[in-house]
Amino acid sequence: MTPPQHLPPLLGCETCGLVSLDVAPAGLPPGMELCCPRCHHPLRHERPASLQRTWAYVIAAAILYVPANALPVMVTTQAFDTSPHTLLGGIHELWIDGSWLLAAIVFVASIAVPVLKIAALAVLAWSVRRAPRWRRLDRARLFRIVELVGHWSMLDVYVVVLLAACVRFGSLASAEPGPGLLAFLAVVVLTMLAAHSFDPRLIWRERPVDG
Amino acid sequence: MTTAENSLVVCERCAQAHRWPSLAPGEVAHCTRCAAVLARGHRLGVETVLALTLTALIVFLVVVTTDVLTVGLGGQTERATVLQAVIRTWNDGEPVIASATLVTAVIAPGLWIVLRLYVLPPIALWGRAPPGFGTAVRVLEWVGRWSMVEVLTVGGLISIVRLAALAQATPGPALYALVVLTVLMASIESAGLKHLWQSIS
Numbered sequence: 001m002t003p004p005q006h007l008p009p010l011l012g013c014e015t016c017g018l019v020s021l022d023v024a025p026a027g028l029p030p031g032m033e034l035c036c037p038r039c040h041h042p043l044r045h046e047r048p049a050s051l052q053r054t055w056a057y058v059i060a061a062a063i064l065y066v067p068a069n070a071l072p073v074m075v076t077t078q079a080f081d082t083s084p085h086t087l088l089g090g091i092h093e094l095w096i097d098g099s100w101l102l103a104a105i106v107f108v109a110s111i112a113v114p115v116l117k118i119a120a121l122a123v124l125a126w127s128v129r130r131a132p133r134w135r136r137l138d139r140a141r142l143f144r145i146v147e148l149v150g151h152w153s154m155l156d157v158y159v160v161v162l163l164a165a166c167v168r169f170g171s172l173a174s175a176e177p178g179p180g181l182l183a184f185l186a187v188v189v190l191t192m193l194a195a196h197s198f199d200p201r202l203i204w205r206e207r208p209v210d211g
Numbered sequence: 212m213t214t215a216e217n218s219l220v221v222c223e224r225c226a227q228a229h230r231w232p233s234l235a236p237g238e239v240a241h242c243t244r245c246a247a248v249l250a251r252g253h254r255l256g257v258e259t260v261l262a263l264t265l266t267a268l269i270v271f272l273v274v275v276t277t278d279v280l281t282v283g284l285g286g287q288t289e290r291a292t293v294l295q296a297v298i299r300t301w302n303d304g305e306p307v308i309a310s311a312t313l314v315t316a317v318i319a320p321g322l323w324i325v326l327r328l329y330v331l332p333p334i335a336l337w338g339r340a341p342p343g344f345g346t347a348v349r350v351l352e353w354v355g356r357w358s359m360v361e362v363l364t365v366g367g368l369i370s371i372v373r374l375a376a377l378a379q380a381t382p383g384p385a386l387y388a389l390v391v392l393t394v395l396m397a398s399i400e401s402a403g404l405k406h407l408w409q410s411i412s
Contacts, residue, residue: 010228012221015348016408019219019228038408039345045226078377090373099372106369109362140224140245151359154315158359158366161312163373164303165296166282166289166380173284173377177305185311196356204225204245 015041050199054125057194062118064186069111071180074160078173086180087111087156109155110184117153117191120146121198128202136203143200150195153188157181222249255402257335257410263402264327267395270388271324274360275317278383279367282374292385293317293363319358320396326351327399330407340411348404360396364389 009022013036072084094103167175224247234252301309374380
């Protein structure tokens with residue numbers, strides 16, 4: 001496929017994909033916006049305040065990543081013995097049990113994915129203004145990976161919820177969520193919100209991005 | 212507002228305009244600039260997708276009504292459905308975690324299926340969109356992001372392995388149903404929604 005040459009500014013609808021001509025490339029008066037003629041969804045060249053939102057979510061996620069790892073995500077009682085479990089501790093238990101594959105999956109989902117997501121989104125948001133022409137295709141691919149793997153970090157939240165719901169044998173054996181789990185859940189949700197706030201069209205903008 | 216040629220498609224990811232490619236089933240067109248998927252030649256017709264979605268609804272009902280895990284220890288047995296797990300987490304003093312589990316494991320996948328069952332039959336039968344089709348498609352995009360059935364499936368498996376050392380843990384019907392639902396939702400998802408705008412008047 002070759003892109004058609006000499007096209008006027010076009011807008012693709014985010015909801016239905018219909019392509020419309022941008023009748024006001026210089027911008028509309030305040031309070032007015034373009035809408036898709038087929039599905040009436042607002043038509044924009046980029047999401048409003050995309051970078052600010054992305055930064056806000058990324059910074060909040062980075063801060064909460066500390067308690068998410070330092071505090072126990074689960075507290076278990078076994079034969080009157082209470083022990084806290086951190087994220088890394090749970091992976092270590094799977095590893096010494098011999099479940100290497102599952103230990104690897106949980107390590108990727110709980111440790112690697114959140115760290116790489118925070119780092120990748122920070123690089124993506126930073127480069128839009130500071131290095132707009134730098135490795136655009138790689139940055140576009142990086143963003144697609146971030147979007148694709150994001151929700152897998154919920155894995156540990158589900159494991160603790162299921163364990164706490166089924167291991168209820170009083171002082172013999174019981175499990176309940178620890179304070180770190182709430183922080184970890186916040187990291188997962190915030191990094192997903194950051195990814196959804198980032199508009200990948202910013203990677204390809206030729207004009208400098210304001211705001 | 213002037214509608215540009217219907218033969219154009221703008222890449223969602225980088226705003227590059229392309230001519231609509233004509234694709235054979237199974238073919239995928241990528242953006243010439245950012246390499247994102249631009250369009251797919253769909254293998255499944257609307258009727259097939261509708262049948263798969265109905266199946267998904269039945270499997271989803273099995274997921275929410277039956278036990279995910281059964282745990283036996285010292286003659287006692289504990290079991291939990293997804294909803295019971297949510298309620299117990301809430302009662303353990305974690306309402307936020309309980310709500311997040313409810314939204315991502317039950318409400319989002321449920322809406323994902325039900326809204327498809329709302330939009331697909333009129334299109335399959337009469338080639339017409341139901342009222343509020345645009346809103347439904349936008350909500351479907353949102354619930355698609357927050358629906359985490361496949362993650363819950365792996366979470367159930369990991370729970371069993373972690374319990375193995377401590378107690379007798381067996382997968383319940385819901386866990387098997389989750390595996391099936393993951394596959395069904397992936398195939399329905401691959402059929403896409405946006406191209407349906409072209410098949411309606």
